[in-house]
Amino acid sequence: MLHILTKGPDSDVARQLQQAIADDDAIVLIEEGVLAALDGRWEGWTLYKSRIYLLAEDVAAWGLGELIDSETFATVDMQGFVGLTEQHTQTLTWY
Amino acid sequence: MLHILTKGPDSDVARQLQQAIADDDAIVLIEEGVLAALDGRWEGWTLYKSRIYLLAEDVAAWGLGELIDSETFATVDMQGFVGLTEQHTQTLTWY
Amino acid sequence: MEYGLLVMGAPYTSPAPHSALRFAHAVLTQGHRLNGVFFYHEGVHNASSLMAPPQDELNLREAWVELHETHQVSLDVCIAAALRRGVMNEAEAKRHGKTSYNLEAPFELTGLGQLLTLQQRCDRLVTFA
Amino acid sequence: MEYGLLVMGAPYTSPAPHSALRFAHAVLTQGHRLNGVFFYHEGVHNASSLMAPPQDELNLREAWVELHETHQVSLDVCIAAALRRGVMNEAEAKRHGKTSYNLEAPFELTGLGQLLTLQQRCDRLVTFA
Amino acid sequence: MEESNSLLVIIRHAPYSSNLLREGLDAALVAAAFGQPVDLLFLGQGVTALLKEQGIAAPGMKATRPTMDMLEMYDIEQLWTSEETLVALNLTRSDLRDNVQLIEAHALPAFMKSYSQILNF
Amino acid sequence: MEESNSLLVIIRHAPYSSNLLREGLDAALVAAAFGQPVDLLFLGQGVTALLKEQGIAAPGMKATRPTMDMLEMYDIEQLWTSEETLVALNLTRSDLRDNVQLIEAHALPAFMKSYSQILNF
Numbered sequence: 001m002l003h004i005l006t007k008g009p010d011s012d013v014a015r016q017l018q019q020a021i022a023d024d025d026a027i028v029l030i031e032e033g034v035l036a037a038l039d040g041r042w043e044g045w046t047l048y049k050s051r052i053y054l055l056a057e058d059v060a061a062w063g064l065g066e067l068i069d070s071e072t073f074a075t076v077d078m079q080g081f082v083g084l085t086e087q088h089t090q091t092l093t094w095y
Numbered sequence: 096m097l098h099i100l101t102k103g104p105d106s107d108v109a110r111q112l113q114q115a116i117a118d119d120d121a122i123v124l125i126e127e128g129v130l131a132a133l134d135g136r137w138e139g140w141t142l143y144k145s146r147i148y149l150l151a152e153d154v155a156a157w158g159l160g161e162l163i164d165s166e167t168f169a170t171v172d173m174q175g176f177v178g179l180t181e182q183h184t185q186t187l188t189w190y
Numbered sequence: 191m192e193y194g195l196l197v198m199g200a201p202y203t204s205p206a207p208h209s210a211l212r213f214a215h216a217v218l219t220q221g222h223r224l225n226g227v228f229f230y231h232e233g234v235h236n237a238s239s240l241m242a243p244p245q246d247e248l249n250l251r252e253a254w255v256e257l258h259e260t261h262q263v264s265l266d267v268c269i270a271a272a273l274r275r276g277v278m279n280e281a282e283a284k285r286h287g288k289t290s291y292n293l294e295a296p297f298e299l300t301g302l303g304q305l306l307t308l309q310q311r312c313d314r315l316v317t318f319a
Numbered sequence: 320m321e322y323g324l325l326v327m328g329a330p331y332t333s334p335a336p337h338s339a340l341r342f343a344h345a346v347l348t349q350g351h352r353l354n355g356v357f358f359y360h361e362g363v364h365n366a367s368s369l370m371a372p373p374q375d376e377l378n379l380r381e382a383w384v385e386l387h388e389t390h391q392v393s394l395d396v397c398i399a400a401a402l403r404r405g406v407m408n409e410a411e412a413k414r415h416g417k418t419s420y421n422l423e424a425p426f427e428l429t430g431l432g433q434l435l436t437l438q439q440r441c442d443r444l445v446t447f448a
Numbered sequence: 449m450e451e452s453n454s455l456l457v458i459i460r461h462a463p464y465s466s467n468l469l470r471e472g473l474d475a476a477l478v479a480a481a482f483g484q485p486v487d488l489l490f491l492g493q494g495v496t497a498l499l500k501e502q503g504i505a506a507p508g509m510k511a512t513r514p515t516m517d518m519l520e521m522y523d524i525e526q527l528w529t530s531e532e533t534l535v536a537l538n539l540t541r542s543d544l545r546d547n548v549q550l551i552e553a554h555a556l557p558a559f560m561k562s563y564s565q566i567l568n569f
Numbered sequence: 570m571e572e573s574n575s576l577l578v579i580i581r582h583a584p585y586s587s588n589l590l591r592e593g594l595d596a597a598l599v600a601a602a603f604g605q606p607v608d609l610l611f612l613g614q615g616v617t618a619l620l621k622e623q624g625i626a627a628p629g630m631k632a633t634r635p636t637m638d639m640l641e642m643y644d645i646e647q648l649w650t651s652e653e654t655l656v657a658l659n660l661t662r663s664d665l666r667d668n669v670q671l672i673e674a675h676a677l678p679a680f681m682k683s684y685s686q687i688l689n690f
Contacts, residue, residue, distance in 0.1 A: 022557030063620035093446035117678030158499035238405030276367030290419035
């Protein structure tokens with residue numbers, strides 16, 4: 001399953017999402033969700049960092065481009081986001 | 096100042112509100128805000144319980160009437176809410 | 191005391207307009223004067239005359255109109271917030287080349303200056319959002 | 320693959336319609352087929368023909384219409400969600416005794432069954448809310 | 449729920465905080481009316497719709513209880529929530545309606561995967 | 570800011586997450602145009618509007634930066650945020666525009682009380 005998180009790491013929906021992640025699931029952070037990149041303490045990073053992708057256009061729009069180390073985060077552009085939805089038979093948006 | 100909190104204790108706005116409370120401020124919990132009554136760990140209860148009021152109609156609407164001990168919480172009805180806005184020269188809504 | 195309300199939530203999406211309306215009636219019951227209600231952000235949808243909720247639900251627009259008729263409360267809608275959300279009166283509709291419109295008196299399209307005036311004129315401005 | 324989108328955010332309030340539109344174009348660029356977009360909850364405001372954003376901003380309704388015209392994407396709007404929020408076509412306006420309306424083709428008012436059909440017919444349903 | 453078109457509707461919003469609960473339930477009811485197998489999962493504040501006392505409408509707003517009561521008539525009998533959800537709101541199983549089933553901590557991902565379609569409200 | 574009609578506009582929402590930032594700034598600009606003394610306080614995600622890099626618009630959405638740049642033209646020169654806000658988002662003063670002033674932890678209530686009027690966006 002591909003989870004799409006649209007809210008920040010402090011939101012109650014980010015906590016709801018965490019209950020729902022299976023071992024082979026991936027997560028795309030879009031819109032406000034990209035703010036998780038500022039929060040190193042967010043549990044998501046410890047639990048499944050290798051399966052988390054930031055939407056590049058939203059990282060730029062939210063002004064985070066130079067604040068975060070792009071080497072340590074996996075980003076996708078819109079085409080890459082579509083690619084992730086191809087790979088997973090289900091997508092679930094958390095908003 | 097009278098603060099009106101409309102979101103649950105887990106929300107980021109509940110955390111923003113906490114920075115803003117002065118010693119002589121009061122807080123009314125309305126709408127989703129009444130859910131704080133279920134959360135004994137909410138910092139608001141430790142820090143300024145004596146100045147927090149629950150809007151009675153929203154407590155009933157959210158189905159919390161019998162779940163919470165009405166002796167330990169101060170509630171106001173809509174008239175009482177208006178009364179609180181009379182006593183404080185400023186009101187500030189957190190949503 | 192003189193009260194003013196700022197409403198920023200949409201009907202049937204946010205509980206804010208319902209809370210605001212109940213607060214408005216309690217203000218009047220207590221003998222205060224309710225000077226005006228300013229609709230901003232998503233609150234502009236409260237003014238839509240095309241709103242058609244199921245019959246067993248309160249029609250928020252009608253409830254505001256009744257408040258205006260009974261207590262002379264002005265109902266001001268921010269024009270910039272309204273236009274971008276598809277809420278406009280006949281004059282704006284003409285200006286934008288539309289044949290339909292969905293805002294009528296007693297709701298009035300005004301600028302944000304009206305909100306600041308309301309805040310300065312009233313003893314209390316209470317926001318519902 | 321066949322894609323369907325569910326849009327539940329309003330223009331100029333939520334970023335969801337913007338994200339959905341960009342996603343839609345990327346889906347088409349990748350050679351997939353975009354079967355339809357279903358507008359629900361606050362998303363129904365995307366269909367409003369009375370929307371008049373400032374000229375330097377994208378008119379979301381026009382962007383959806385262009386998507387329909389270029390790629391034959393159906394634009395379905397939940398009728399129950401639309402009516403309570405003040406979005407209706409000419410037929411519904413007549414039925415409710417209104418002289419104005421704000422939903423026109425290519426947007427169509429339909430029931431929720433259309434959303435379930437879209438979900439079953441498509442390989443992927445992606446929600447923006 | 450191994451059927452190929454089984455639908456899970458997730459409800460995460462409280463009755464009067466937005467119209468999402470109502471519009472989520474409507475989607476579930478329509479799916480059931482179309483003969484699609486539907487289950488409901490309540491997470492976060494959505495679980496307050498399952499409180500026994502729920503249903504006294506907020507003044508001026510439509511009550512949720514009648515819609516909740518309609519679910520059975522449409523053969524939506526499986527109402528689920530998760531242990532984490534109850535813990536987060538300090539609720540216990542006995543605060544909820546009788547026909548609610550509890551998903552154990554860590555079992556949620558597998559539970560969700562058993563549905564071919566999901567809508568998240 | 571001891572003037573009797575001083576206005577504090579609080580911005581708590583990020584540039585592209587809703588229109589609240591934009592509509593809050595509009596309120597501040599109109600107040601300033603009317604000659605009312607106005608200050609801006611950025612809390613929570615609102616502080617991301619102050620990021621140096623802020624202003625590359627999300628594709629299809631109007632950029633925030635031009636409005637932020639207009640503030641000075643309207644004599645809104647005092648942009649404030651709080652230490653707690655920066656800590657919560659792991660930001661430092663140097664990530665922000667030059668004309669931002671920091672309110673120390675615990676000083677926020679007194680700061681807010683110094684304004685005769687407040688609008689919270």
